[in-house]
Amino acid sequence: MTFGNYIRKLREEKQLLLREVASQMNIDTALLSKIERGTRIARKEQVEDLAKALNKSESELLKFWMADKIVNMLKDESNSTEILKKVEEEIKNLTNQKK
Amino acid sequence: MTFGNYIRKLREEKQLLLREVASQMNIDTALLSKIERGTRIARKEQVEDLAKALNKSESELLKFWMADKIVNMLKDESNSTEILKKVEEEIKNLTNQKK
DNA sequence: TTTTGACTTGTCAATATTTGTCTAATTTAA
DNA sequence: TTAAATTAGACAAATATTGACAAGTCAAAA
Numbered sequence: 372m373t374f375g376n377y378i379r380k381l382r383e384e385k386q387l388l389l390r391e392v393a394s395q396m397n398i399d400t401a402l403l404s405k406i407e408r409g410t411r412i413a414r415k416e417q418v419e420d421l422a423k424a425l426n427k428s429e430s431e432l433l434k435f436w437m438a439d440k441i442v443n444m445l446k447d448e449s450n451s452t453e454i455l456k457k458v459e460e461e462i463k464n465l466t467n468q469k470k
Numbered sequence: 471m472t473f474g475n476y477i478r479k480l481r482e483e484k485q486l487l488l489r490e491v492a493s494q495m496n497i498d499t500a501l502l503s504k505i506e507r508g509t510r511i512a513r514k515e516q517v518e519d520l521a522k523a524l525n526k527s528e529s530e531l532l533k534f535w536m537a538d539k540i541v542n543m544l545k546d547e548s549n550s551t552e553i554l555k556k557v558e559e560e561i562k563n564l565t566n567q568k569k
Numbered sequence: 570t571t572t573t574g575a576c577t578t579g580t581c582a583a584t585a586t587t588t589g590t591c592t593a594a595t596t597t598a599a
Numbered sequence: 600t601t602a603a604a605t606t607a608g609a610c611a612a613a614t615a616t617t618g619a620c621a622a623g624t625c626a627a628a629a
Contacts, residue, residue, distance in 0.1 A: 373560075389576065399619055404577055414617085430549055437547065438556040441540055442564070448536065450529055451561050455554060457537040462550050465541070488605065498590055503606055513588085 374435040375409040381425045382407075396420040412440070473534040474508040480524045481506075495519040511539070 372380075382392055393403040396417060405411035413421070418436045422429040445451040471479075481491055492502040495516060504510035512520070517535045521528040544550040 388574095400575085401577070401620085402618060404575095408577080410578090411617090433547070434549060434553050434556060437543065437553050438560060440543065441553070441557045442560045444536065444539065445557070445561060446564060448532070450533060452558075454533050454536050454540070455558060455561075457533060458540045458544070459551075459554060461537060461541045462544060462554075465545060487603095489603095499604085500591085500606070501589060503604095507606080509607090510588085 372435070373409055374413070374432075374439040375407045377435045378421055378425065378432070379407040381427060385425065387425075392421070392424045395424040409439075471534070472508055473512070473531075473538040474506045476534045477520055477524065477531070478506040480526060484524065486523075491520070491523045494523040508538075 382389075389403050389407075390400045393400045396403065397420075398417065402411060406413045406417070413436065415433075415436075418432050419429055421427075422432045425432075445454065448454060481488075488502050488506075489499045492499045495502065496519075497516065501510060505512045505516070512535065514532075514535075517531050518528055520526075521531045524531075544553060547553060
């Protein structure tokens with residue numbers, strides 16, 4: 372489930388129109404349409420706006436949004452598994468960093 | 471081990487000067503210095519050039535390079551583990567995609 | 570069939586970011 | 600101290616991103 376598909380699903384469940392949500396976000400309907408279809412990438416600020424408009428937790432939406440971006444970076448790499456393993460290691464190091 | 475630290479180590483092992491490697495890459499010494507110190511991000515093209523100049527496999531260098539970028543995206547996220555798990559799922563889906 | 574409303578697409582100027590180089594430090598090694 | 604290597608800062612040029620507008624498609628209502 373991509374970010375776009377996810378927010379579209381949420382919007383439809385709430386029976387909201389593109390124009391209603393877009394208006395709450397202060398953006399053009401066309402732009403929100405593109406974000407939902409994945410032809411445009413939302414800015415972080417817009418993800419926050421969406422969380423408000425759709426009454427979902429910001430971190431939940433950000434999870435989908437960040438995952439999307441990372442998947443996009445990795446989708447053409449042959450050794451994405453190896454890369455992810457390394458990322459996990461490095462993150463672990465970071466969080467164990469004292470001070 | 472970050473990308474910058476890694477290529478610096480490789481360069482020093484080979485006893486090459488910044489200016490020698492930078493010249494092979496057709497970039498300014500100052501830029502390579504910044505890349506090694508992590509204050510500038512190499513372009514993918516430059517990673518390829520580095521692989522040649524340092525006689526290392528491109529995919530090995532790209533692994534460090536991509537991991538760096540992803541770590542940077544995640545370093546301020548509280549739920550990075552969750553995000554990575556989602557990424558792994560999505561990647562798995564992608565590779566299982568028939569046609 | 571025409572009209573209407575919701576959504577989508579293509580294009581473009583404005584804005585923002587990235588890039589690489591230059592010059593001027595600073596550090597290092599002799 | 601000197602000379603070479605490396606680093607920092609500032610800048611213009613190149614590139615990328617952004618959001619809006621206008622025009623398009625599509626389905627359902629009239």
